[in-house]
Amino acid sequence: MELESNVNIDDVVEQEIQKNLDFNNPKSFFLFAGAGSGKTRTLINVLKFIKKEHDENLKLNNQKIAIITYTNAACDEIKSRIDYDPLFSVSTIHSFTWNLIKHFTTDIKDWLKNKLKDEIADLEDKQSRARGMNKSFIDRAKKIESKSKRLSILKNINAFVYNPNGDNVSKDSLNHSEVIELGAYFLNTKELMQNILVRKYPILLIDESQDTNKHLIESFFLVQKQHKDCFALGIIGDMMQRIYLDGKENLEGDIPADWLTPKKKLNHRCPKRIIKLINKIREEGDGQQQEPRSDKIEGTARLFVVQVPCSDKKEIEKQIAIKMGEITKDEKWLGENSEIKTLTLEHHMAAKRMGFDNLFLPLYSTSRLKTGALDGSLTGMRFFTNTILPLYNAWINDDKFEIARIVKEKSPLISKVALIEAKEQSVLIEKANDAVLNLFNLWDNGVPTLLDILRNVADSRLFAIPDTLVPIANRTQEELIIIQETEEEEDEDKDLIIDAWDEALLASFDQIPLYQQYLIDEANFGTHQGVKGREFKRVMVILDDDDARGNWFNFEKLLGVKGHTAADVQNMNEGKETSMDRTLRLLYVTCSRAEESLAIVAYTSNPELFARNIVDMKWFQKEEIEFIN
Numbered sequence: 001m002e003l004e005s006n007v008n009i010d011d012v013v014e015q016e017i018q019k020n021l022d023f024n025n026p027k028s029f030f031l032f033a034g035a036g037s038g039k040t041r042t043l044i045n046v047l048k049f050i051k052k053e054h055d056e057n058l059k060l061n062n063q064k065i066a067i068i069t070y071t072n073a074a075c076d077e078i079k080s081r082i083d084y085d086p087l088f089s090v091s092t093i094h095s096f097t098w099n100l101i102k103h104f105t106t107d108i109k110d111w112l113k114n115k116l117k118d119e120i121a122d123l124e125d126k127q128s129r130a131r132g133m134n135k136s137f138i139d140r141a142k143k144i145e146s147k148s149k150r151l152s153i154l155k156n157i158n159a160f161v162y163n164p165n166g167d168n169v170s171k172d173s174l175n176h177s178e179v180i181e182l183g184a185y186f187l188n189t190k191e192l193m194q195n196i197l198v199r200k201y202p203i204l205l206i207d208e209s210q211d212t213n214k215h216l217i218e219s220f221f222l223v224q225k226q227h228k229d230c231f232a233l234g235i236i237g238d239m240m241q242r243i244y245l246d247g248k249e250n251l252e253g254d255i256p257a258d259w260l261t262p263k264k265k266l267n268h269r270c271p272k273r274i275i276k277l278i279n280k281i282r283e284e285g286d287g288q289q290q291e292p293r294s295d296k297i298e299g300t301a302r303l304f305v306v307q308v309p310c311s312d313k314k315e316i317e318k319q320i321a322i323k324m325g326e327i328t329k330d331e332k333w334l335g336e337n338s339e340i341k342t343l344t345l346e347h348h349m350a351a352k353r354m355g356f357d358n359l360f361l362p363l364y365s366t367s368r369l370k371t372g373a374l375d376g377s378l379t380g381m382r383f384f385t386n387t388i389l390p391l392y393n394a395w396i397n398d399d400k401f402e403i404a405r406i407v408k409e410k411s412p413l414i415s416k417v418a419l420i421e422a423k424e425q426s427v428l429i430e431k432a433n434d435a436v437l438n439l440f441n442l443w444d445n446g447v448p449t450l451l452d453i454l455r456n457v458a459d460s461r462l463f464a465i466p467d468t469l470v471p472i473a474n475r476t477q478e479e480l481i482i483i484q485e486t487e488e489e490e491d492e493d494k495d496l497i498i499d500a501w502d503e504a505l506l507a508s509f510d511q512i513p514l515y516q517q518y519l520i521d522e523a524n525f526g527t528h529q530g531v532k533g534r535e536f537k538r539v540m541v542i543l544d545d546d547d548a549r550g551n552w553f554n555f556e557k558l559l560g561v562k563g564h565t566a567a568d569v570q571n572m573n574e575g576k577e578t579s580m581d582r583t584l585r586l587l588y589v590t591c592s593r594a595e596e597s598l599a600i601v602a603y604t605s606n607p608e609l610f611a612r613n614i615v616d617m618k619w620f621q622k623e624e625i626e627f628i629n
């Protein structure tokens, strides 16, 4: 008997949202949409409906619909699918927030003035209690100096600048987190800002809401609450796919009772077997379940359990791919031309395997730098990836035009102002050329460290040094000696961010292109974060706590091979997030990328127990598990 098709069962979700898009009485909604449920398609259909039904009215009122997505690529995709219609303003959270606040120069100045004053007072207080000259003392002095300088030039700024995709190192610029903080602060405290928002955009739709900055999400919730009659929020997301630390925990639980909460049931991406697995994984989380499309294939999921310690992991994974080729009869698992996406749960593992760990790990292990290290937005990192690396590439390709273009665009030595003020412009240009030559002399004796490069650029002033790196770049010889001599001292007031950078900058410059490749996900090897929203026919998910290090993720604990620590138990009792929650979510995200077949490779100290637990949890059947010793 032919099974009845279910492929249209989610049409009601769009209809429900559309029906409630009444501009005289708008209803906010939280659309629950699990992996592969076609969020983008729903969003586009809703936008097309708005265009058809409300275009004229919106134009008459000079209003637009705002859509916030997570990445520039997602913005481009949506814009192209709505034919670049100006009725819709599609942007990332950073550019949306900046457009909202950018004309409030005086208010931004006040906010920044207070923030800098507080920070300086706090640093001075610590300085006054310091026991003597040591690394922390020197670092703090540099920070006081640079913050005081920023404070003193505030009054001269006529307008702030900010580029969501840029370096933001000029004196009048704001950085990414300042823009987000300002947005949330203004929305919470300024009625005018709220009115501007709701007047301009009667509907604000937020995609990937689980990873959108929690402070801003809360501010948008507040605006909605205070402007219910003329403003609706549409939040689209899946809490099981929350990856960044910035996102709001338990977003779903905070949705007001009068909102619509439609749910998509279908998964259009994965085959039946894999949906069964991700449903089981999800049972351990929020319990939401999906249905496969009735026209989907069965697909394949296999678990390979590897005893650790073991030798060559690369070879083991190669053999597993061959086995998957035999099981699935799919040649693309095999050989040189195989098309497999290997995903890891942990960035640590990816960094180590790809060889940029010295650079990445110190930053990634520091909680305030973690998200920036993951998405490549740290200004300190961008200095190397977006200025030095392109310059270096131009240098090895002997591309003089490109070198000149980068220097012209970025060097304060030949900035417009400097050239206007100069008596002889040619002198400045020569100085910039010498600085470039001098920089590349560093490569004469092998690949320099990032610290060598930083110091060289700080000396020549070829490029502006990002604020975070200034204390490190400007250390004098005497200070370096004191730092060396006092390095081992215990100091509870030490600056974790500077310390992390101190360690990261010891990495060789060679690690920058590898990190960059990882960021833009060119490598065949990725992590959950790089593959957000993507899909691949064949997926190999690697679980390896040994390589993962640290207590951020731990699949052996999740699967009962290792016991919970006292801290885990305490966190669980207090309802706080644990490494098991995070691991579960990442497992869900990675496994749900597979369109046809999936191999999970688990490196574990106790293969028998691991396999037994996983069978008990009904994630896999015995026949689907293979042991590798």
Ligand SMILES: Nc1ncnc2c1ncn2[C@@H]1O[C@H](COP(=O)(O)OP(=O)(O)OP(=O)(O)O)[C@@H](O)[C@H]1O
Binding pocket: 033, 034, 035, 036, 037, 038, 039, 040, 041, 238, 241, 268, 269, 532, 533, 534, 535, 592
């Ligand atoms: N109504 C539909 N009919 C057929 N295919 C669909 C439908 N909706 C989505 N798809 C397809 O299903 C796949 C998953 O869709 P999409 O990537 O938009 O899901 P998603 O909700 O963003 O998933 P995730 O959160 O896992 O990234 C895509 O290949 C998409 O083209």
